[in-house]
Amino acid sequence: MFAAGFRPFFLLASVWAAIAVPVWLAAYAHGYALRGGVSPMAWHAHEMVYGFGLAAVAGFLLTAIPNWTGRLPVRGAPLAVLALLWLAGRVAMLVPEAAFIDLAFTAALIAVVARELVAGRNWRNLPMLVALLLLFAGNVLFHLQVYLGLRLGLATLLMLIALVGGRIVPSFTRNWLAKLGRGARLPAPEGRLDHLALLVTLAALGVWVAAGITWPLVAAGVGLAARLSRWRGLSTVREPLLFILHLGYAWLAFGLILLGLDVPAGAALHALTVGAVGTMTLAVMTRASLGHSGRALVADGATVAIYALVTLAALLRVLSPLSGGQALLVTSLAGLAWSAAFGLFALHYGRLLIQGSSYRENTA
Numbered sequence: 001m002f003a004a005g006f007r008p009f010f011l012l013a014s015v016w017a018a019i020a021v022p023v024w025l026a027a028y029a030h031g032y033a034l035r036g037g038v039s040p041m042a043w044h045a046h047e048m049v050y051g052f053g054l055a056a057v058a059g060f061l062l063t064a065i066p067n068w069t070g071r072l073p074v075r076g077a078p079l080a081v082l083a084l085l086w087l088a089g090r091v092a093m094l095v096p097e098a099a100f101i102d103l104a105f106t107a108a109l110i111a112v113v114a115r116e117l118v119a120g121r122n123w124r125n126l127p128m129l130v131a132l133l134l135l136f137a138g139n140v141l142f143h144l145q146v147y148l149g150l151r152l153g154l155a156t157l158l159m160l161i162a163l164v165g166g167r168i169v170p171s172f173t174r175n176w177l178a179k180l181g182r183g184a185r186l187p188a189p190e191g192r193l194d195h196l197a198l199l200v201t202l203a204a205l206g207v208w209v210a211a212g213i214t215w216p217l218v219a220a221g222v223g224l225a226a227r228l229s230r231w232r233g234l235s236t237v238r239e240p241l242l243f244i245l246h247l248g249y250a251w252l253a254f255g256l257i258l259l260g261l262d263v264p265a266g267a268a269l270h271a272l273t274v275g276a277v278g279t280m281t282l283a284v285m286t287r288a289s290l291g292h293s294g295r296a297l298v299a300d301g302a303t304v305a306i307y308a309l310v311t312l313a314a315l316l317r318v319l320s321p322l323s324g325g326q327a328l329l330v331t332s333l334a335g336l337a338w339s340a341a342f343g344l345f346a347l348h349y350g351r352l353l354i355q356g357s358s359y360r361e362n363t364a
Contacts, residue, residue, distance in 0.1 A: 005062020008083040013055035018343035037096035049153040069120025155205040188230035197223030221256030240299035244283040251275030266321035275314035302348040309341035
């Protein structure tokens with residue numbers, strides 16, 4: 001369980017995603033009060049960004065950093081302490097006097113990631129440390145009741161998807177197409193368009209966080225869609241583990257365009273959260289769990305069902321603000337589909353995550 005970062009944190013992220021949304025739905029639909037010092041809406045937003053989202057980021061970083069630096073992974077007791085700090089934060093959010101304990105996990109994760117990147121002299125990935133610092137700052141702002149912190153946290157997650165997704169989606173697609181041979185056309189190499197799209201996205205998200213101005217996000221979404229169009233996504237339809245990565249990136253571009261066009265805020269934000277963050281998180285967690293546990297990179301029936309459920313959740317949640325008198329029903333169905341997707345991940349991949357470490361982990 002504590003042999004590699006993806007094991008506890010992917011499991012914790014999926015279980016919490018499956019539990020927290022029904023809790024929020026109960027408060028939203030029936031007016032149940034949540035213990036803690038914040039409103040149910042604020043709790044829901046916080047836990048999706050700084051609970052679920054941050055756990056998924058931790059699992060990814062703690063697994064990827066050993067590959068980036070050549071150093072041994074964080075494992076055993078230190079990894080267990082990190083997991084306990086994350087759990088303490090979830091409890092603390094329901095205890096008004098202890099809510100600041102929630103910050104301890106992010107601070108500890110920053111210290112670990114900084115140590116590993118500096119010791120490994122891995123300067124190329126210092127933006128990951130910057131992202132964690134921004135997440136910490138956003139969480140501090142939230143606890144100070146400056147709810148700008150929620151926008152900062154979400155924008156940071158979206159920028160991570162734009163940046164990391166822009167590395168792994170074309171790379172994995174290129175490797176898969178190259179193995180097929182037969183003269184397959186490969187994704188376009190990284191170039192000026194990619195750099196410009198990322199710069200525009202960073203600037204547009206910064207303006208949105210600082211001033212609430214949304215129209216520049218249209219340019220960001222168009223730029224990211226242009227990147228995606230060069231990555232040969234349609235050629236991966238028959239390979240679900242790859243196609244879902246393209247779909248997650250497409251949700252990011254689509255959601256930014258929706259937010260920039262001032263469509264109902266709930267539709268645009270949930271295209272980004274349920275669509276982009278939810279889809280890309282499950283895409284990375286399924287692929288990494290298989291690959292780093294020595295399993296074949298093949299999507300079985302349960303994995304395809306996970307992808308179908310999160311896609312259904314995203315579609316329903318985007319449509320719910322446009323559903324008039326049926327909005328509550330559509331929102332509830334979206335929440336059930338979301339919980340089913342992450343609950344199925346926890347059930348189907350949980351045994352794999354808890355089992356002993358693989359040869360690859362032991363020799364990392």
